[in-house]
Amino acid sequence: MKKSKIYKFSGVFILISIIGGGIWYWQLPNRHKAIIKTTFLLETGLVDNQWVIDNSHHEYKMISPAFYIDGIYKSMEGPKSANFIQLSQDPSLLWLTGFHVKALDSKTKKQISNDFICHTNIDFNDVKYFSNFHLEKRIGIYYPRLTSLSHGLENFTFPKGYGIPMKGNDFLYIITESLNHNIPDANFLIKHEVTIDYSKNNTATKPLLSRTVFIMLPYNKSDPYKSPLDPGKDYCIPVETKNHSYDYGNGNVLSGHWVIPVGKNTYRGGIDGELQIKDSLRLHAAAIHVHPFATSLTLWDKTTKTPIFISKMTNHTNKIGLSNINQFSSEAGVWMYKSHEYELVLEVNNTTQVTQDMMGSMFLFFYDKELDGILNKKSL
Template sequence: MKFFAFGILLLVLISCIVYSQLTNRHKAIIKTTFLYKTGLVDSEWNVTDTFGKYAMVSPTFLIDGIYKSMEGPKSSNYVQLSKDSTLLWMTGFNVEALDAKTGEKLSNDFICHTNIDFNDVKYYSNFNLNARIGSQYPRLTSLSNGMENFEFPKGFGVPMRGNDLLFVTTESLNHNIKDITKWIKHEVTISYSSQTEKPLMSRTVFIMLPFDKEDPYKDPLDPGSNSCIPVETKNHTYEDGKGNKLSGHWVIPVGKNTYRSSANGQLQIKDSLRLHAAAIHVHPFATAIRLFDKTANKAVFTSNIKNYTTKIGLESVPQFSSEKGIWLYGNHDYELILDVNNTTNENQDMMGSMFLFFYDAELDAKLNH
């Protein structure tokens, strides 16, 4: 019994040492899994589907300290807007933070991001658009701190069969309150309609910056080289096709900086496309992000971002929405440009993404055939 007790004590000690060395994100995963598996907190999604509004309340998240962007407790859920193959049109998305005990609405400071993914094989097969399968990461859109609500312009929507699956992941956040023990939930809502709209397709563009693959955490020799230090090399790491490594999640130093990345490969414009909407995802200390037409030497549009002045966080991240739309052309050169101003006295992390929605003429022709 003594050896058994000693073994248990040693195992606990080793586990504590290993746990203490984990990143904040991995600690959150372990704590959340433990709470759900032991039944100490609610681990189920609560769904309410009133036609036209699919609302789901997440499991409970424990906020017990600082959780920066991409670090907080999170949960995922599969969604079917209906049980049959009725054609429905998604028109908007919303996320709110709630007190887990009272249901009272809380500050958006507890919302990191909510991702809406789709099964591109099933989705494109249903519309006989098989050539699009695997052409882009199948993320429809993302809501995040500062842009918790996103709606398409009047008359437009994303069509899908009601029994197709969406995969929703929502993650919590806490940049400011160190001493805290709070139980929260997220309520995610998808608005949809059976009324025929003009179809939109999504293209995701995001900033990817080169880093030294041999010594990734070394400061760039030239601060103006548009290279970066990645937050980590396992996630959000890509290759440029020439053996060079790129990061979509990087470190920004104190002060003002501008980052840019070509958007041509992600836009995949063969001839022309008409842009009608854009959802923006950035982290605190971003001040503006623009889709820039280098050929015409002007911005397609700019989202001027407002940060809080008394705390860390994004007060507003304006979306782009236009019934008329803006034309983009295959023979033009486009890039994504992000301005930041790190007003703290330490390095922070950053991402810069856009979820762009274009009128889908090919799908429109198939739906009206």
């Protein structure tokens, strides 16, 4: 075959591949487009692709790679980046006491609107973490997330005298994701600055353990996106069935990320299976994660028919977004019991004319009596 024909066939093949790839790309959900776009930009070095670390003054501060904001990115859709970190290079005991995130202009590093912060997750390696404290029986039982910051709750600090203990050279896994609800013609770069507060050798600090709870709603797995929903059936419409979807093997599937219609609605979800209270626990702090149009999220005691606490949300009045989410913090603490039933109750008010996406989660922090006993024996 002549070289001219080879070049011609190669050119046609490349052209067809580009067209096919373009069609495939534009059919993807916005979230998956952001993943591909961000990976390409970071891997090619077309945008700043390095994490910048500053670990001083008992705070670990890091600035993310650049995120290219080129359109609307609703909750869970925006460009994101992940990083493994160690607070120190030795195994000395540290106490995590607070978490913060803010959005920065990519060039000037000056703070910009929190409207470009979707969420920042702080996860830990439960195998290493619990083994360090001789608590191997906890491995694989609890969701290995310390907390999550999100739009409306960009700063979270434990009450005085409490913290999460960990070995300084343990790894934490940080994921931070961007957001843009309001600027359709966006064309700029941002970064996120994530800060973790910690202290050293503080024997007066009491340890906390984290439990993640969230509302899960059933959906029709044979026709998950059917709208309107059948009257009388307690179904939701999931945002998608691949992520935040849970199958407990009883024929029912549940979604932790669902669609809300226009107007006011209430959603409930039992959380006893997520809490796994074996005796009693004393709650000292809670970080809350919801999406815009949520108005309150209540930790509800079904047994006593009373709230443990109610977190109120303030939504923007002239655009989409959350101005503030009330967190829970108490030095005295509130007792929760094995014999009681608990649930989350979410109130929403979708003031737009189209459906919106929603989640309702809490990161609950309880006094860890067992770990306190281990630490006081100085057996580590």
